[in-house]
Amino acid sequence: MTAPRYQTAELRRQVGSPRPRPRENKDTLCRNILIYGHCRYEDQGCAFMHDQTKGNSSQASSSQQDNGGTKKTLNVESPSFTPSILQPVQKKPTFSSQAVTAPSFTPRGLGAATPSTIPDTEAPAFNPASIREFTPSFDLSSTTAATNGTSHDGGALSYDPFGLPNQSMVTTPYNPYAEDHGAMSSAASTYFAAQNAYAAPSQPLQYHLYAPVGPYREDVMPYNRLSHDFFISETMREDMQKQSEATWQVMPGSQLPHLDNYHSLVALDTTHRKNAGIFGYPSWVYKATSSKDGKIYCLRRLEGFRLTNEHAIRSVKEWRRINNCHVVSIHDAFTTRAFGDSSLIIVQDYHPLSKTLAETHLVPSVAHGSNRLQPKPPITEAVLWGYITQIASALKAIHGNNLSARCLDVSKIILTDKNRIRLTACSIIDVTQYDVKRPMQELQQEDFLHFGRTLLCLATNTLPMQMTNMNAAMEQMSRSYSTEMKDTIAWLLTPAQPPAQQKTIDEFIQGIATHITTTMDQQGHYHDAIRSELFRELENSRLLRLMMKLGTINERPEYDNDRAWSEIGERYMLKLFRDYVFHQVDNNGNPVIDPGHMIRCLNKLDAGSEENICLTSRDEQTSIIVSYKEVKKQVLSAFGDLLKGSSKTGRSF
């Protein structure tokens, strides 16, 4: 990356950066008192307050002071200051140009008032990172000091997740999302000490790093690597985006009615023909929004259906017990006159942009770049076995609940994802033919027959209504598919052979066991690929939350009756940090757009790294050296201020 101009700018004396508030030291209760009940440095110059009884009153008064008229705002015009811990050095601190060429920052122990690399005679560079109002929250020395008795002045290491791996090992679990890490680790160590069985992680999680969890894609070009490594893949993003768009689609000026609890109906049928073939009534499918819970559902309407028996509609309740990923879940059923007739409505889960197997594999479609209808290519044997195992799984759940699918047809099985199918019209015939009592076993045997017909339609590329000669179709399919496939379909189409009275789904599943393992393997691979995508999004959602915090603070036009709120005090540092992350320019003033830099900076900010950065104002009149840790502290503090005055809680952050 081109060296940003900000980093090479000479540090200037005119520092108008945030100042520490020395009064807070004596007003702030020492963290050691909070954690251990005493501070061993009380008599050795520890700058914090040790009288616990004063804690509340002094904090209250200090907050009053903050809110009162004496509030000190810090801005670029503020005079330079002498950091409290540097006070023993009697010289007025001045910026040295040597600070620019100073060696890279080395985290210091708490006791080091001045960096060892700066000679005593040199005035120290202004470094807000070295100003501590209390024990740094990332400093795990408090934990180690408590257990091994090492001095908290004496070289206890601060945890820097971006540092080299030879960091001190800690024994307490570490919650990166806790805002007060010191208190968290201490409280957790007490808790886990009581729970002897718990084996704490040996060191804080490296949560700020993107975990490269496989499977890995090998075909990514170098110029695509960065976005591929950090973000969801383009094809998946596009697919999901389309589905989300379809889910929220509305039809302005639609003539479709509002039903009792459903509104914003959108028709999903692509054909307008009335087809009463399967259910005995023309059926229509709509997407609709529930006014009860705001969710989107799929409504199937049977036009002209008259309910003669109250029990018929209750039979749908039985289907709520079916919890199988190859059966579309059913939620409700009711009749309505809202369409101007008497209609039956079945409420199901909505699967955006799904297509029926008939639409996907059988109905000719217009090819790209031509006006003519083109037949669909034959379905491959591997895909067909995948469908067979999924339908078998659905039937296992249905028959296992003493129900029968009754409606197994290429036009009533939907494809909701790659090779992922679901039965979508179960339960409907149970309602429409409620009065025609037939034994369940007979209906389940019929399911096998419908299953076989469906496979034959798919294998021969024939729509059900055109399937007139089954023997000819069997003959045709056996020319393109394996004997095993032919035998499987034949088994489904022929009645149970004596002495067996019935065919069972378990028997069928045993027969196709090898193909089930293949399907499981494919599903497992797909699951891994999706999980790998999820890992990337895990980190991105963390950064998004951080950016939202920064966004609420940076450039805020007014807060607390102060138009300059976002520009002054600690917030000024955040403004400079925003420029450092997002608005870098090269030596020619051209924007430096480097996602790696932005992600790295945000991760370090989130981790509260000890690493120092030099922030320079746009006019180059102000430069400050500050650690990510300090910036993080300011983000949390400013965001906390905003939350106090916000109408909604920011708990979701």
Ligand SMILES: Nc1ncnc2c1ncn2[C@@H]1O[C@H](COP(=O)(O)OP(=O)(O)OP(=O)(O)O)[C@@H](O)[C@H]1O
């Ligand atoms: N649960 C569902 N979620 C989302 N879309 C669905 C759902 N069920 C069906 N669909 C879609 O609705 C459309 C219409 O379905 P339908 O069952 O009416 O098919 P069809 O081909 O019109 O059959 P028919 O000719 O019997 O009416 C199809 O594109 C189908 O993918």
